[in-house]
Amino acid sequence: MSASVQSAQTVWSDGVTHRFLTRAAEITGNHDLAVEVSEGQVEASSRCAGCGHREHTWFPREIHGRAQQHAEKCRAVPRPTV
Template sequence: MQAPWPDGVTARYLTVGGATVDLTDDDGTTRLLCAGCGHGKNAAYYPPAAHRKAQAHAERCRALPRPAAGQ
């Protein structure tokens, strides 16, 4: 069973390392954040570009998902 997406996540891409790249909307732009390596942390893109960048990153990133707090 898949866990629910975090609040605000509008799209999600699975990386080759098993982490996710999450997209969130922010006043007409879209932000992306890789849960493995942190890529995209401070960047905002127009939605089509954000999806392309998230997909391209997910195809290459081999970082493992970061453990949940307390693990």
């Protein structure tokens, strides 16, 4: 099997509880472009796979709203790694 065959399968990083697909993911169909949220008991963080934007909060309930907001407008696509 070639490497391109597995591209439909998105790899979830350790600790990621939710993924919010970005605007760029909608446009390109590349579902790797997402804001990945990691939620803990007392804190939560997110990271955008498109532009690298990161957020951290001590109020885990806030993280979904923030991730959603960022994902809705982020059109960044990182340079592909070879």
